[in-house]
Amino acid sequence: MKGSKASMTMNKNKGTWYLMKKNYAAYLFLLPKLVLFTTFIAIPVVWAFILSFQEYKIMGGNDWVWLANYTDVFKSEAFKKALMNTTIYTLVTVPFNVITALIAASLIHSLGRFAQSFFRAAFYLPTVASMVIIAMVWRWMYNYEFGLFNYVIGWFGFESVNWLGQSNTALWAIIIMQMLIPFGVGIILYLASMSSISESLYEAATIDGANAFQKWVKITIPMLKPSTVYLVLLSTIGSFQVFTQIILMTGGGPGYATETIVHLIYKTGFRDFEFGLAAAQSVVLFFIILVISIIQYRALRHDE
Amino acid sequence: MKGKTNFFTLLMMVVLIGLLTACSNDSSNTNEDGEWTGKITIWDGPRWAQEGDDSGEDGEGNKYFWLEEKIEEFEAEHEGVEIELVQVPWAELPDKLGVNIAGQSWPDIAPVDISGSAVSIEHIEQGVIESVDEFFTEEELADFYDNALEAYTHEDKLYGVPNSITVHSMLLNLDLFEEAGVTPPENGEWTWEEFVDAAEQLTFDRDGDGETDVYGFSTYILEGYYEAWPFFYINGGQPLSDDLSEFTFDDPEAIEAIQQLADLKLEKEVAPVSMGGADVGGTFQAWANEEQRTVAMQPWATWAITAAQTSYPTNFMVANYPTGSTGEPVTLGGVGGWTMFHQEDEGKKAVVAEFIKHISSTDEQYRMSKEYGVFPALISAAEMDPYADNPEMARALEMSEQVVMLPRHTEWKKIDEVIQRELQLVFNGEKTAAEAMEAAKPEVESLLE
Numbered sequence: 001m002k003g004s005k006a007s008m009t010m011n012k013n014k015g016t017w018y019l020m021k022k023n024y025a026a027y028l029f030l031l032p033k034l035v036l037f038t039t040f041i042a043i044p045v046v047w048a049f050i051l052s053f054q055e056y057k058i059m060g061g062n063d064w065v066w067l068a069n070y071t072d073v074f075k076s077e078a079f080k081k082a083l084m085n086t087t088i089y090t091l092v093t094v095p096f097n098v099i100t101a102l103i104a105a106s107l108i109h110s111l112g113r114f115a116q117s118f119f120r121a122a123f124y125l126p127t128v129a130s131m132v133i134i135a136m137v138w139r140w141m142y143n144y145e146f147g148l149f150n151y152v153i154g155w156f157g158f159e160s161v162n163w164l165g166q167s168n169t170a171l172w173a174i175i176i177m178q179m180l181i182p183f184g185v186g187i188i189l190y191l192a193s194m195s196s197i198s199e200s201l202y203e204a205a206t207i208d209g210a211n212a213f214q215k216w217v218k219i220t221i222p223m224l225k226p227s228t229v230y231l232v233l234l235s236t237i238g239s240f241q242v243f244t245q246i247i248l249m250t251g252g253g254p255g256y257a258t259e260t261i262v263h264l265i266y267k268t269g270f271r272d273f274e275f276g277l278a279a280a281q282s283v284v285l286f287f288i289i290l291v292i293s294i295i296q297y298r299a300l301r302h303d304e
Numbered sequence: 305m306k307g308k309t310n311f312f313t314l315l316m317m318v319v320l321i322g323l324l325t326a327c328s329n330d331s332s333n334t335n336e337d338g339e340w341t342g343k344i345t346i347w348d349g350p351r352w353a354q355e356g357d358d359s360g361e362d363g364e365g366n367k368y369f370w371l372e373e374k375i376e377e378f379e380a381e382h383e384g385v386e387i388e389l390v391q392v393p394w395a396e397l398p399d400k401l402g403v404n405i406a407g408q409s410w411p412d413i414a415p416v417d418i419s420g421s422a423v424s425i426e427h428i429e430q431g432v433i434e435s436v437d438e439f440f441t442e443e444e445l446a447d448f449y450d451n452a453l454e455a456y457t458h459e460d461k462l463y464g465v466p467n468s469i470t471v472h473s474m475l476l477n478l479d480l481f482e483e484a485g486v487t488p489p490e491n492g493e494w495t496w497e498e499f500v501d502a503a504e505q506l507t508f509d510r511d512g513d514g515e516t517d518v519y520g521f522s523t524y525i526l527e528g529y530y531e532a533w534p535f536f537y538i539n540g541g542q543p544l545s546d547d548l549s550e551f552t553f554d555d556p557e558a559i560e561a562i563q564q565l566a567d568l569k570l571e572k573e574v575a576p577v578s579m580g581g582a583d584v585g586g587t588f589q590a591w592a593n594e595e596q597r598t599v600a601m602q603p604w605a606t607w608a609i610t611a612a613q614t615s616y617p618t619n620f621m622v623a624n625y626p627t628g629s630t631g632e633p634v635t636l637g638g639v640g641g642w643t644m645f646h647q648e649d650e651g652k653k654a655v656v657a658e659f660i661k662h663i664s665s666t667d668e669q670y671r672m673s674k675e676y677g678v679f680p681a682l683i684s685a686a687e688m689d690p691y692a693d694n695p696e697m698a699r700a701l702e703m704s705e706q707v708v709m710l711p712r713h714t715e716w717k718k719i720d721e722v723i724q725r726e727l728q729l730v731f732n733g734e735k736t737a738a739e740a741m742e743a744a745k746p747e748v749e750s751l752l753e
Contacts, residue, residue, distance in 0.1 A: 057430055058405060058406070058408065058427070058430045058432055059408075059430050059431045059432065059646070077747075143578075143583075143586065144576070144577050144578045144581075145576060145577075145578060145590075145598070160577070162577050162578070162581070162732065164581070165577070165578065165580075165581040165732050166732055166734070167729065167732070167734055250582065251526070251527070251582050253582055253725060253728050254581075254582075254725070254728040254729055254732055254734070255725045255726070255728055255729045255734070256725060269406065270399065270402040270403055270406060271402065271717060272717060272718060273402070273405070273406065273424075273426065273427075275406065
């Protein structure tokens with residue numbers, strides 16, 4: 001029995017090698033991408049994981065500290081505040097952006113061809129623009145003395161607000177900014193998915209007497225569920241990695257009011273040169289995103 | 305089959321050539337005279353352009369011409385030595401250097417101090433920074449100001465060559481003083497009460513619409529920046545004890561000084577709401593930009609004096625920070641210079657040191673003082689009187705006697721972050737100075753341990 005199992009494994013190995021030899025051209029075509037992936041993704045990820053158990057020394061000779069970096073992460077007040085801020089940011093921006101993308105796409109989908117093209121481009125444009133530029137424009141809009149927002153609320157008799165300078169408004173100012181930037185990717189993806197929904201479903205619903213809203217709720221939204229799952233996962237991962245807005249608009253302040261996990265990782269690594277601790281923070285972030293993604297995926301796909 | 309073999313041979317050759325090319329990037333040799341030859345990399349930020357040069361997209365001219373000239377001179381004197389200048393905007397230098405240090409791809413020379421902005425004592429202890437003592441004679445070292453050398457010294461070794469000293473000073477817009485009918489302080493010397501009195505008079509509604517158009521004072525609070533900090537020292541307070549073992553910004557002298565500065569905005573309303581925020585550029589524009597000029601007095605480092613004389617022509621004067629209960633004026637200062645990064649080759653190290661000396665000589669420091677708005681770190685350069693025709697810089701130079709240095713602690717960057725973040729909350733009125741410093745104390749003391 002043992003002999004036959006060994007023989008099967010050998011045959012299997014022989015088969016794999018045979019297939020590799022037979023399809024060598026395909027593997028050669030895959031090789032450049034595989035080398036790039038290994039060099040720039042796989043090795044750094046594995047190295048970061050190893051680094052998270054070490055105390056980093058710039059000139060080499062890292063010391064093994066095992067779980068000490070993880071203990072520091074969970075004891076750190078700054079990390080707790082960053083995690084809280086990032087969670088609030090995600091909980092507000094992700095549902096808002098996905099829902100508004102769905103509504104915008106539904107409205108655009110009912111328009112004529114020319115109007116569709118126009119709105120598609122208009123909503124996608126901010127996605128192409130650099131977040132650096134967007135953040136700088138928004139910083140000006142939030143300026144206490146010369147900003148657009150205080151100018152506008154001044155018309156209605158409200159007092160100016162120090163949007164980015166107060167702990168109780170700074171994070172919300174960043175959240176509002178993210179909410180008001182159209183979720184271009186979401187709109188484009190929803191529009192593409194809507195085009196593939198069979199017209200016969202809507203015709204059948206019409207015959208059954210369904211109105212436009214009922215058709216949207218009972219047909220469009222369920223049929224877009226795969227896209228919704230993808231967009232929720234995509235924007236959740238993006239939200240947990242929020243960085244550019246923070247470093248350009250508030251630097252994490254005032255106090256720790258707008259500190260986020262990735263900004264904290266950046267500071268720990270490139271300001272304090274504590275790459276072991278930064279790697280531990282990154283691994284924790286990785287598992288947070290992984291767990292949330294699995295929960296979201298299962299929750300949104302459970303009935304399929 | 306032969307086709308396959310040829311393909312693999314070709315592939316291996318491409319990979320091999322690639323590897324060899326990558327490895328040959330930093331090739332260097334020694335010439336017949338035993339001198340090192342090869343490439344040296346230096347980073348620098350924009351300094352000043354030649355008079356009349358309005359080249360470039362922004363019309364500000366080539367602000368790297370001085371170093372380019374010095375490189376050309378040095379290369380002509382040292383055959384086989386090539387110096388590559390990497391132009392880095394000042395604001396990006398700490399981050400870029402940090403990333404390059406992390407990747408062990410540092411330049412040979414960079415214009416940084418060792419106080420913690422981009423390079424810290426920890427880097428010295430890890431061997432990232434080279435000591436330069438061996439390249440200076442006793443006589444040469446004696447020509448440097450003591451505090452300049454001290455700023456680059458760690459455990460009795462010199463880790464850089466000082467080329468400039470800066471101090472923080474108060475800049476007063478004299479046009480706004482005249483408009484408000486306020487007399488500027490005589491010789492730039494004043495007490496806290498006189499300063500507050502001036503700030504109150506300088507806060508006014510120009511057009512009678514019921515809104516304040518000009519504020520007496522403003523500044524900002526941000527990690528790594530210390531324009532506001534001399535105000536916290538005026539009653540005798542300081543962030544850490546002299547032996548760096550205790551947090552002392554919670555002492556009554558410091559608390560009172562912090563609170564009274566924040567109260568300029570919170571109670572007396574002689575400073576704009578943006579005071580104490582993190583917007584460095586916006587704060588300077590409010591004082592210097594001709595289209596704004598909404599603040600009459602701000603504290604700045606020496607570079608702002610040159611900016612107010614050139615890029616933002618302003619009718620201004622330089623004054624001391626006001627004195628507090630100690631009666632002694634106080635300010636903070638900084639020392640700039642060139643730092644040499646880790647070298648594998650002793651021959652190269654000697655050439656790099658020679659080039660640093662070449663750009664840090666008496667003549668070059670004199671020239672930089674005149675053109676770039678910094679004070680020389682060499683006594684011989686200061687004796688050439690670079691500010692004979694610049695009374696504002698001469699006034700600021702007098703203030704260098706009042707300078708206290710920031711604590712030199714390996715964890716200073718983290719300590720600074722804790723303090724500055726709490727200070728931000730004081731200045732936006734969320735905490736009192738006492739509450740904020742009480743909150744900072746345990747965090748700072750754990751870092752001191």
